[in-house]
Amino acid sequence: MAVKPEVAHAEHEHEHPRSFWKKYVFSQDHKIIGIQYLMTSFFMALVGGFLAMLIRMQLGFPGLKFYWAQWLFPNGFSGDQMKPDFYLAMVTMHGTIMIFFVLTTALSGGFGNLLIPLQIGARDMAFPWLNMMSYWLYPPAILILLASFFVTGGAASAGWTSYPPLSALRNAVPGSLYGQTLWLISLALLIVAFLFGSLNYITTVLQLRTRGMSMSRLPLLTWAQFITAILMLLSFPVLLAAAIMMLFDRHLGTSFFIPGGLIVGGQPVPHSGGDPILWQHLFWFLGHPEVYVLILPPMGIVSEVLSTNGRKPIFGYFFMIGSLASIAFLSFLVWGHHMFTSGMDPLLGTAFMTTTLVIAVPSAIKTFNWLATLWRAKIRYTTATMFAVGFISLFVTGGLTGIFLASPAIDIHFQDTFFVVAHFHFVMASAALFGLFAGSYHWFPKMFGRLMNERLGKIHFWLTFIGVYATFFPMHFAGTAGMMRRIFSTQMYQFLQPLAGLNIFISIAGFMLGIAQLLFAYNFIYSAFRGPKAGSNPWQANTLEWQAPSPPPHGNWGATLPVVHRWPYDYSVPGAEQDFLPQTAPEQAAPTALGADGAGSASLQVKPRGEEA
C-alpha cells in the first residue's frame, strides 16, 4: 500500500531549531518544554522539601539551635532559635511550593507537555509559541516567590490558603507586609501559565489526533490530562479574580474581604463592610478542583503503568473515563467542606457532605478497576509498577480519612488539626508524588533514551513508601489528640506536651523520607548521562509514544504520522503472537502493509499470524 496522500499532506512545516538557545532554552518543542517543567519542578521540590525538613526540626525538637540555617535566613532566627512568624512563613511556603510549584507543574506541565502530543500522534502542541510562554512564566513566578524570603517582614505567612484578614491587612503579621504581595503576584503569573497550558492541551487533544485516534481510543493518561486541563481552565480564573481583589484590598484601599471594626496593633482599620468568608468561598472553589488537578494525572499514569506492566488490558476503560469525568464534575460542588467551621448553615453543610461522599463512588470505581487490572496478572515489578501500586495504597489510606472529614460533625473536631495534615498528605501529596515517581521511572527512557537504575529505584521505592507511612500515619494520632496544624511548638500548651515523643518519631521518619529522595535525584541525573541505552519500547507498551524513537526527534514522527488501528490496551490478546499489540498494529494485516501503511518509522513488533507460515 502506498503512503496515504492525505497523511503525507498533513506534514507540518516544522522549522528545526539550530541554535542552542532555541533548541534547549526558549524551545517550542513540547518534549523540551515538558522536561523543562519537570526539571524546574524537581528543583522546587528540593526547596519545598528543605522547608519541610526545617518544619520537622522545629516540631520534633522545639528550642533547637539552628546555627547553620541562620546564614540562609538571617531574619528568621533570633538567638539561634526559630522565630514563630518564620515558622508560619515556612509552612505557608512549603504548602504553596509543593502544591502549585511542584505537583501541578510537574504532573500537568511536565507529563502533559511531554506525552499528550506523543500519545495522540501529533507533531507538537497546537500552539507551540504559547506553550513556550507558558513555561517561561514559571521561572519568574519562582523568582518572585522565593524573593519574598528576603524582603522586610519575610515571606507570606497566612497559610497556603491566605485567609483574610491576616493576608489582606499589611500590618497583621510580618509576612503580610511585602511577602503576601509577592505571593499574590507570583501566583497570578503561575495561573496565567497554567491557563496557557490548559488552552493548549484541550485544543491539541480535540484537534490534532492522528488518523484512527478517536476519543474512545485515547490512552487514559491523555484522558486524565485532558480532563485536568478543563478543570484548570474552569477553576484557576476564580483564584485569579480573588487574588486581584486581594491585591486591591491590600494596596488600593478597597474592602472586598476586610470587615469593618477591626483593630490591628491598637489602630482601627480604615476598611469597612468586606467579607473574609467570600475569600474562602472563592479560594476553595479553586482549591478543591486543584487537589483533583493534582490527582487526576497520577491516576492516568497509574492506569498506563499498571496495564503495561500487568500485561493486561485496563479493566473498565470506559468506566475509567467516566469516573475521571465525574470526579472532575463533582469537584466543583464540594468546596464548602473546607468551610464547615466558618459559620455555615448546617443544612448547607449537609449538602456539601453529601456531594463530598458521592466522590467516593468514582474514586472507588477507579481503585476497583486498578485492582481488577492487577488481578491474576503476570506483573512485571518495575520500579514504576511498584510506585503505581504504592499510589493505590496511599490513595486508599488517605481517602478513608477523607470520609471522616467529610462529615461536618466530625470535621468540627478535626478542623485544622494534624489529622487533616495527615489526610491530605496521604491522599493528595504523597499519592500524587508516587504518581510523579511512577511516571518518571516509566517515561524516563522516552525523555533521555536511557533507563534509570532499577536497583536504586527499588531501594528508593521502599524507603519512600515506608517513610511516607512512618511520617504521616502518626500524624493522625497527633491530630486526634488535638495538636493543631501550623502550631510552632508542642511545648506551647500543656495538653500537647505528651506528644513530644510522637513528634520526634515523625521528624526522624521525615528526615529519612527526605534523604531517600536524594537517591532519586542521583539516579535521575546519573542515568540521564550514563544509564543503559533503552530501545524505543523498553516496556513493550502499546501507546503511540513508544513507537517513536527514544528520545523522539523534533516533530516526533519522521516523514509520516502514525495511523492508529486499535485501542491502547491490547495486552495478552488471545491469538496474537506477542503479549502486546501497539496501537499502530493493523487489524487486517496484509503482508505488504508492514512498515509502509502509514505507520512509517513505527516498526511493527508484531507480525500477523499469517506471515510466519
Added chain:
Amino acid sequence: MAARIPTLEKPPAPPRGPGGPAGDRGPGHGGEDAVAPATPAKVFVWLFVGTVIVLFAAFTSTYLARRGQPGWTEVPLPPVLWLSTVILAVSSAVLEWARRQGRAGRLDGLRRGLVLTTVLGIGFLASQLVAWRQLVSAGLYLSTDPHSSFFYLLTGAHGLHLLGGLGALLYTGWKVHQIRQSAPAVAFTDPTATYWHFLGILWVYLFGLLFWL
C-alpha cells in the same frame, strides 16, 4: 495472506465512519482531513472565552454577595457609559459588515472594516476613561464605597480584556493586509471576531449588572 489480529477493544457503538481504513472507528482530526471541522484557533478562542466567563463569574458572585451586605451605596451612573455602549455595539456591527465583505470576496472592505473596528474600540476605551474621570471629579474613588470599588474593578478588567482584543484586531488587520485571498483572510478574522463580539456582550452584561440589576 491476510489474517485478522484480534483485539480486546470493545466494538464502537455507532457504525464505522466513512473513509477510515477497515477496523478504524471515527478518526481523529490531526492527520487526515483536508478541511478540519474547526481550526485550532477557533477552538482556542471559545476556550479562552470560557476562561474569561469564569473570571467574571467569580467577580459577579463576589459582587452579588457583597451587595446584600450593609453599607452599600449606589454610584450614580455616568451618562457617558451610554455612549460607550453605542460605540462598542457599532464596532461589532462594523466587524460583521467587514466579514461579509470578506466572504463576498471584497478584501478591501474587510481591511477597511477591521481598521474601523479598531478605531471604534479605541474610542470605547477613551469613553470609559471619561467615565472614570467623571466619577473621580464627583469625588468617587476606587476605595470610596463597595459599589465604586466594583465599578472600577469590573470596568478595568473588561478594559484590559478589550485592550487584548485591540491587539488581536491589529494583528488580524496586519495579517489580512498580507493575505491575498479572501477565504483565508476571513478564516483568520473569524476567531478575532468571536472574541470581539464576546467583549461586547460582556460589556452589556457588566453594564446591566452594575446599574440595572
